Amino acid sequence: MKTPKSFAAALSEMRLPSVFNPYSDCCPVYDRPDAARLRKRNLERFLDAALEARVDTIWIARDLGYRGGRRTGVPLTDEINLDRAGSLLGGVTLNRATRGPIVAERTAAIVWSVLARIGVPAVLWNIFPLHPHEAEDPFSNRCHTRKERDIAWPILVALIEMIRPRRIVAIGRDAGMALSDIDIPVQMVRHPSYGGQAAFMAGLYEIYGLVQDRNDAEAPELPLMGVYAANGVVPA
Secondary structure (H helix, E strand, C coil): CCCHHHHHHHHHCCCCCCEECCCCCCCCCCECCCHHHHHHHHHHHHHHHHHHCCCCEEEEEEECCCCCHHHHCCCCCCHHHHHHHHHHCCCCCCCCCECCCCECCHHHHHHHHHHHHHCCCCEEEEEECCEECECCECCCCCCCCHHHHHHHHHHHHHHHHHHCCCEEEEECHHHHHHCCCCCCCEEEECCCCCCCHHHHHHHHHHHCCCCCCHHHHCCCCCCCCCCCHHHCCECC
16 A cells, blocks of 8 residues: 555445445445546545655544545545645546535535645645545435554554654544654644534644644534535535
8 A cells, every 4th residue: 555546445445334435335325437536536636746746744534424425535625625726736627526516514615715725735634544434325424433443543553654744633533542652743633523623624724834824713513414505516
């Protein structure tokens, strides 16, 4: 797993119950027929560009979400922000893998608003890099189990070895606890969900040495549902 291509190939081979692997699985409801291939290619391009740009920071949250990375193949990135992700990494082309209206994710909206303000790219990842869901509901989010984390852990180790980051930003307490034994400086920020938007922004601005904009500090909490509904995007 020394290159983005071999890394994505290894990731695509993971199979677990009640877990959607966006790099090999195809959703019969929303995906295009070649969705898994497109998402895998998105991830490869994202990582290739990060290596080319010598990105030195990885932001790591807990699980891949069904409104974001499950659909795009890029962690913490929904379809609204695919072009933004490609632009920040030097003009990389990242393609939609789904059909129908674009779906937005609240966490992705906040993450990318902060990245736009910071102006430098970060590698985005999750402790558990696939989408864990309830057994009877593939369009739900659940926390991964310890067994699932242990199975996927070599993937995270391989990513760190490939990127060789100077630091890691853990998004949320769960991610911070999981990374407590990593031999790289880890700085933890509040997860932006459930009232944590302002604290998340403030924490990252402090890490990057930026003064928090008054508009950010006073911005209303983005709604959990239908972030982009006013723009004709499906509520998510």
